[in-house]
Amino acid sequence: MILLPLFLFQSAVPASDGSLPTIDEVQFSECIKQAEIDAPSGVAQASEWTRKDGGYLARACHGYALATDFKFDLAIPLLSEAALGAEAKKDGRAARFWAQAGNAAIAIGELDVALNALDKARATAPLSPSERADIEIDRARTLVGLNRNREAEAALTAARGLAPENGIAWLLSATLARRENKLPDALAFIQTAAPLSPRDPAVALEVGNIAIAAGDETSARKQWEQVIAIAPKSRQADSARAQLAALGSSTAPPKDGQSR
Known part of the structure; x- marks a missing residue:
């Protein structure tokens, strides 16, 4: 099971509506950048923010930093908590946080956990077609790991329809079709x-x-x-x-x- 690159959290920051970003949003952005530059340092920074009750954005960054540092088992609960917190605040990033939790679970072979998180990501909020396609691709990988190939085929069919330009969807479709003879x-x-x-x-x-x-x-x-x-x-x-x-x-x- 190969982990796809995690969604970039910067793309999850809401588009500006003309108002200035809040302190939490600025800190979130800085936290994500630090995690990408130096994962262990990002983990330390995000951990401190989480400890100071930084809310769901702190947990999202903490989970992202841990995943970037390949500590996927520790990342999953934090990303899941971030997703629940975002849902409570009606923050559309909840779907992306669930997808992140699913990615982390795939990385350590926790396939039932991964599928649950990815299904929540798919159902939580409207996403762009390309993001939905990425979720379907991850679902397909997970379903293959669970020996549910027919459902994996359906997920890949959905991914190809959502993002016909996504080469990974076509590649994995070819691999699965070959396996099925x-x-x-x-x-x-x-x-x-x-x-x-x-x-x-x-x-x-x-x-x-x-x-x-x-x-x-x-x-x-x-x-x-x-x-x-x-x-x-x-x-x-x-x-x-x-x-x-x-x-x-x-x-x-x-x-x-x-x-x-």
Whole structure:
């Protein structure tokens, strides 16, 4: 299970309506910036703000800082509390805070917790189509982890409809279709993903995975070599090298099938 990049909290700050930002909003913005510059320092700053009863914005920043510092288990309750606090104040950022909690839960394999948070994010408040698509993508990842592939397919269908330009939605759709042995669908999805992410090693890896599943060793080899050329130090390159090494003894489809 691979964690998608967390939503940028700066984008969650309400657009200016002409009034000056409150002290809490200014502190929130500064806290997020500090967490991005230096995660441990951001954790310390946010922790102090939370201790001084900074409210749900302090908890949101504290959770974000912890997640940025890879302390996902500690981030989940703080982000969930931030979401509940935002809901109580009718702050539209509640959906994003729930999504953050879901992301953190995915990172440590707490899939039931993740799905609960992501479902709350989806139902809490209106979001932009691209944000809704990101939530559906995370839901799909979680549902696959829970062996609920049919529901994952529905989530990815929704994501593609919400954000047709989102290459990750098409890539994950291709991966899931290949796993389900729906190779024509997998090919169609990856052909859409490729021009959207022309230099993405994950896409090239999946093209090779689909080719070998279809019995086309020559194309698979070419694509896996391209993965290594694009990003030789990436984990996708490691997977491609393993697949190339395996071609000498077997052309069976890869079992992991995870491009991201």
